[in-house]
Amino acid sequence: MGVSRRAKTIILQIVMTILVIIWILPIVWVVSTSFKTTTEMFMDPLSLIPKEFTWDNYVRAWKLANFSRYLLNTVIYSVVSTTIVLFISSMSGYVLGRYEFPGKKIIFITILATILMPSRYTFIPIFDLIRKLGLLNTLGGLILVSSGVNALYVMLFSGYFSTVPKSFEEAAIIEGATFPQIFFKIMLPLSKPVIGTVIIFHFVACWNDFFFPLILTLGNPNARTLGVGLYAFYGEFTTDWTGLAAALVISMIPILIVFLMFQKYFMRVMAGGIKG
Template sequence: MPTKRRRWLGGAMHTLLIGLAIIWIYPFVWMIFSSLKTNTEYMNAGFKLLPEVPRWENYGRAWNVGQFSVYFSNSIIITCTTVVIVIAMCALTGYALGRVRFPGRNWFVAAITATMFIPKGYTIIPIYQIIKSLGLLNTLPGIILAESSGAHVLFILLFMTYFFNLPKELEEASEIDGCGFFRTFVQVMLPLAKPIVATTAIMQFIWTWNSFFVPLIFSINKPEIRTLAVGMYAFVGEHTVDWSGMAAGAAISLLPVIVVFIVFQRFFIEGISGSVKG
């Protein structure tokens, strides 16, 4: 292909991708600017982005009047604890499936993989009954257990593939040094799986932080333990909706997700590429 034609195609492709990126990011930018408008301006602005006068007090109203300070703390506690539990469970399961040969291993992998096709709504009733029997309804521990429950098949398969491709000599060397199965996992194998740990942490953080259905079910009778996603209801009145306050609340709720992804994106890319390569 001639150099000029190749450059022209490259420029056209970049222009197309830039246009698609603008279309993709426009709703997010529109939400940020809408959080600085009045409700009247919000309703009449159409595609107009810039507010006439920035209303920074919308963020104060969302944080204090909308009780987002409480919901933010709840979301941090629930999300971080859930991420730790999910990483521990999936790493141990993936390590056992990837490194230990036992009868029925392939059937077990097929069984947990099949659970990916079960909708969340079908499992909420037994989860609700279990949490109720434990006396954890309308509590933060109850929401945490409900969020961390399930097979988390994607993460298990990522860990399993990663551990399966690690050299066997690592385990043999640790056994010579007197390490048992669990100590080998914690001190030798798990540190090598940092990219998969980061991938799991980022994806589970995003899913739990944005989760709506489970926190709604388990905090319906106790508003003070709601998460940010459920707390959006604070802006919906019987006859009116505080749209600008809701936009400010949405901007607040997105900030931790963006920060987490920016900080761990390198490990996330390494984890995905490493698992695919394996």
């Protein structure tokens, strides 16, 4: 029994290791290709270690193809949108989770109902609205659209705040703290776990979003995000494979770093998503 258990472990370990290497090969391959010369990429697309290591592809993607700008845009878009979403959802979650007031139920139900709305298919009024506001082809328009109320986040906050004992703010009320003071100084700092979850969820969602950035920023190279920039690059420089590889690596490095830093937390948060 003992021997067969060990044999099983070893076999399982070897099989899974081979599988996982194959699984992440597409990522490893593109990183390796981004350091190859065009000639080497054509001659030997299979090798994973470049013979002639070059930074040229990165220089081309960064300067010529505007990826420095796209990266900056994506950072601004993701950070600003996440910040706005954090405030909107924590403030509304706070009053929905802790207070009784006229109209509460209908607001709650309407927010919940948005989960079912297939927003991917009802984009024409959004496009029309952003255009009429004069925000088409600007980062501002994209940020506005992506910062819409998100039922999952509001529920997380309201659920969390409803469990905080009343005594927490009573002392503050006696000392004469105002409503916003109680929220920003006492309640919001208490909700760190939810804040972390929302930041991770929303930051990744923004970073990876392609649809709304495409319809709202494609027309202006200075407002494009990385995803749209990649799409445009592929259309314009179709044959610059190694340049594209470098652009792909530039687009995934920041999000990979975020993932590696919060890896365990990340997967736990994701697993929670199925209950939402």
